Amino acid sequence: MALSLLLYHTRLARMSLRRDPGLSATIVAVMTVVSGIFSTGLLHYLRFYGPGPTPTPALHHVEVETAARTLLDAFQGTTAAPNAIAARMRVSYPHYLLLAGSHIPARETGTFRARLLVRRPAPPSEAAERSPSGPPPPTGDGAGDAAWRCPRNARFVNADFFGMFGLELGAGAPWTRAEEAAHEAVVVISKRLGDELYPAGDALGATLLVNGVPYRIVGICAAHGPTAPPWDPAAAGGAQDVLYLPFAEHERLVVSPEMPIHVSPRGPSTTDLLASQEIFVSYWTELPTEESRRAYRVYLDRTFGARRVPVVLRDLSALRAAFAPPPTAVGFFMLLTTTILLGGGLIMTRLLLAKGLARGDELGIFRALGAPRRSLFSRQLIEAALLSGTAGVLSMLIAGPQAFFYNRSVADTDIPISITPHSFGITLAATVGVGLLCALYPAWRASTRAPTVALGRH
Amino acid sequence: MATTSHPPDPSAPPASATPAMLDMRGVRKVYRAGLVETEALSGVTLSVSRGEFLAIMGPSGSGKTTFLSVAGLLDDFQEGEYVLDGENVRGLSDQRLSRLRNQKLGFIFQSFNLIPDLDVFDNVDVPLRYRGLPSAQRDRRIEETLAKLGLVARMRHLPGQLSGGQQQRVAIARALVGRPQLLLADEPTGNLDSASARQIMDLLARINVEEGMTIIMVTHDHEFAARAHRKLHILDGKLIDPRGGVRPGEAGGAPLGGAPGRAAGAG
Numbered sequence: 001m002a003l004s005l006l007l008y009h010t011r012l013a014r015m016s017l018r019r020d021p022g023l024s025a026t027i028v029a030v031m032t033v034v035s036g037i038f039s040t041g042l043l044h045y046l047r048f049y050g051p052g053p054t055p056t057p058a059l060h061h062v063e064v065e066t067a068a069r070t071l072l073d074a075f076q077g078t079t080a081a082p083n084a085i086a087a088r089m090r091v092s093y094p095h096y097l098l099l100a101g102s103h104i105p106a107r108e109t110g111t112f113r114a115r116l117l118v119r120r121p122a123p124p125s126e127a128a129e130r131s132p133s134g135p136p137p138p139t140g141d142g143a144g145d146a147a148w149r150c151p152r153n154a155r156f157v158n159a160d161f162f163g164m165f166g167l168e169l170g171a172g173a174p175w176t177r178a179e180e181a182a183h184e185a186v187v188v189i190s191k192r193l194g195d196e197l198y199p200a201g202d203a204l205g206a207t208l209l210v211n212g213v214p215y216r217i218v219g220i221c222a223a224h225g226p227t228a229p230p231w232d233p234a235a236a237g238g239a240q241d242v243l244y245l246p247f248a249e250h251e252r253l254v255v256s257p258e259m260p261i262h263v264s265p266r267g268p269s270t271t272d273l274l275a276s277q278e279i280f281v282s283y284w285t286e287l288p289t290e291e292s293r294r295a296y297r298v299y300l301d302r303t304f305g306a307r308r309v310p311v312v313l314r315d316l317s318a319l320r321a322a323f324a325p326p327p328t329a330v331g332f333f334m335l336l337t338t339t340i341l342l343g344g345g346l347i348m349t350r351l352l353l354a355k356g357l358a359r360g361d362e363l364g365i366f367r368a369l370g371a372p373r374r375s376l377f378s379r380q381l382i383e384a385a386l387l388s389g390t391a392g393v394l395s396m397l398i399a400g401p402q403a404f405f406y407n408r409s410v411a412d413t414d415i416p417i418s419i420t421p422h423s424f425g426i427t428l429a430a431t432v433g434v435g436l437l438c439a440l441y442p443a444w445r446a447s448t449r450a451p452t453v454a455l456g457r458h
Numbered sequence: 459m460a461t462t463s464h465p466p467d468p469s470a471p472p473a474s475a476t477p478a479m480l481d482m483r484g485v486r487k488v489y490r491a492g493l494v495e496t497e498a499l500s501g502v503t504l505s506v507s508r509g510e511f512l513a514i515m516g517p518s519g520s521g522k523t524t525f526l527s528v529a530g531l532l533d534d535f536q537e538g539e540y541v542l543d544g545e546n547v548r549g550l551s552d553q554r555l556s557r558l559r560n561q562k563l564g565f566i567f568q569s570f571n572l573i574p575d576l577d578v579f580d581n582v583d584v585p586l587r588y589r590g591l592p593s594a595q596r597d598r599r600i601e602e603t604l605a606k607l608g609l610v611a612r613m614r615h616l617p618g619q620l621s622g623g624q625q626q627r628v629a630i631a632r633a634l635v636g637r638p639q640l641l642l643a644d645e646p647t648g649n650l651d652s653a654s655a656r657q658i659m660d661l662l663a664r665i666n667v668e669e670g671m672t673i674i675m676v677t678h679d680h681e682f683a684a685r686a687h688r689k690l691h692i693l694d695g696k697l698i699d700p701r702g703g704v705r706p707g708e709a710g711g712a713p714l715g716g717a718p719g720r721a722a723g724a725g
Contacts, residue, residue: 008587015575365571368532369585369632370560373552451532 009379010386016362017383020355024387027351031391034344035431036398041337042426043403043417048237048330051422052226054166056107058288059316062300066309107160107286110247111231114255115151118243119209120197152193154210154243155232156250162188162219164286165231172204172219180246188219188244192414210243211253219244225415231284233323239414341430345438352384352439356446367451380443381436388435392428399427477544479640479672480506480529485538487524487695498524499535500695508639509670511663513677513686514697521695522676523644529674530563530642531555543639560588564633568645570625572617578604578628579613585636603635607661623654630661634671641665643675647682659685 017024161167162174175186187208194203207214221244228236235241245253287293300311314322356363363376400419407416487499498521506512516522527533528540531547540547543562547555565571572581579600586596604610607627617625626646633641643662647655659682665671675686683689691698 368565370588372556452527
């Protein structure tokens with residue numbers, strides 16, 4: 001019976017709204033505008049704080065700060081050699097091969113960022129015209145000429161990186177450990193780079209020149225960003241990474257990390273490095289069970305503890321607490337747009353109060369025929385839900401153009417704001433929620449009017 | 459001493475030993491507007507038997523509409539007791555009062571008060587919606603009621619497409635579809651032409667006789683009031699029996715009630 005009455009009241013609510021189209025349209029128009037503004041604020045908020053890649057909850061971060069010689073000694077006898085450049089420049093150091101010795105099955109990755117030049121190779125015919133006698137030179141004008149002149153953010157990672165941080169690919173797949181060990185020249189590109197250099201959608205399998213070196217595209221990220229990458233909190237708010245390359249490729253490309261942080265180097269040479277008192281390495285590892293965490297702790301203590309080297313092992317929640325994105329104006333903007341939405345709701349309250357007064361006779365008839373107060377109350381909430389729900393849907397007509405013009409006119413980052421099913425769902429829920437909240441008082445007023453007053457019989 | 463006896467009124471329903479349909483004792487209703495108090499009903503005491511057809515007359519502002527509102531549980535009262543079909547309505551929750559209105563009462567208003575956006579069928583359906591009846595049963599009952607009132611051909615018409623008399627018949631159908639035990643009619647012929655008004659009165663009389671429906675009707679029309687079993691006047695919120703001049707509740711005066719055709723002071 002409850003469902004039957006609900007459907008009946010929904011039908012009556014729709015009729016009531018159609019009976020006064022001007023008032024209904026006014027309410028919808030007001031709520032559409034404020035909901036559209038709210039949605040725009042939400043898009044900014046989600047771009048920065050919204051759900052992005054979901055790291056595995058078993059993620060742990062390891063930080064080691066020690067003298068270079070100590071580090072080398074710690075890895076003595078293993079097949080993993082510390083990367084001298086990486087160690088000097090306070091970058092992550094992958095040594096998952098060490099884990100083979102510790103018998104702890106775990107995924108592991110290091111990551112650092114560098115700025116590289118990217119372009120598509122010139123078409124063969126065009127290259128042959130320029131150099132008829134031989135193969136086309138690795139440099140030269142090709143597609144994406146503007147990109148060629150601007151260094152892009154590239155990230156060096158391991159094969160396990162994508163799975164550990166939940167970075168989904170929309171096409172293709174990450175390279176495997178075997179390909180990484182074989183030093184395959186492969187690359188995963190971002191959605192943005194794919195859209196930019198391969199608008200026809202033919203990026204997968206194509207060749208990309210990175211600092212002039214050809215790489216085969218094996219995967220394309222499914223989404224933009226994230227604005228605040230969980231694997232590199234220091235990079236929050238800037239341009240997004242457009243390339244993901246196997247970690248060892250930084251040697252082939254002869255690149256240095258973008259943000260070097262010197263601890264106490266004595267000079268740029270390897271000799272200076274080995275004489276440095278302190279270097280810093282960090283990496284990510286996955287420890288899904290308590291047993292693996294205990295074993296890894298034992299492993300670290302055994303490797304570094306004897307040498308009195310401090311090691312920090314943090315789980316994901318501690319990581320997030322330590323590296324939370326800095327507060328930005330985005331949060332304030334979200335608060336502002338939410339306030340505007342509530343303001344629109346107050347206008348809706350006023351209009352619904354007037355509507356309730358105008359239809360008092362109809363409500364009185366229903367009361368006379370035996371409708372309890374709560375049924376009239378719920379019917380008016382249904383009306384409010386229909387009005388605000390319609391406004392929530394129509395608000396995309398406001399948010400969409402605003403997002404379009406923002407992306408075209410404001411170049412704060414290269415990560416666009418965009419309407420997603422997620423943002424649409426939140427906007428719709430918020431608009432309907434505000435509509436229902438603001439309809440409570442008018443619904444109560446109208447449903448508690450004495451039937452005799454409503455019928456004008458007093 | 460010779461005694462006289464009056465022959466039984468053939469139009470009156472048989473005297474019943476069952477409790478009265480409506481029993482008010484000392485009901486008082488006051489309207490307050492700021493510091494101003496208006497006593498709309500003043501110690502009304504009335505008993506209406508089952509199957510009785512009662513007409514109430516009075517000038518504007520005498521309290522007859524207020525009486526009907528209180529009787530119909532549309533309005534509360536400050537003093538007195540009101541027992542409807544054996545149930546004391548004082549202090550009942552809104553939920554319970556709504557249920558009583560839905561199940562035991564039927565309303566007929568002067569201005570019909572049909573829902574303009576609902577067609578005839580859906581207007582008559584409204585009270586049944588709050589009964590929780592299955593859809594098939596509701597439809598059957600509505601069709602039966604409309605057939606009884608000759609409205610089947612107008613089933614899908616909107617109220618605006620009907621004449622005044624037809625609209626009032628729809629209102630009567632809506633009042634009857636729930637099979638109430640008490641019908642409250644507030645000047646049911648007030649907005650109708652004479653021919654339609656007579657048709658409506660014939661209909662009400664027929665319902666009263668054939669189905670034993672208890673009817674309380676407020677009217678200005680003496681001709682229509684004469685068709686009732688009993689006629690009362692209301693003046694300044696007090697009920698008066700025009701035959702005996704005795705006011706209910708006065709010392710020495712018997713309260714009005716009992717079987718139709720018997721009133722205080724008759725003799």
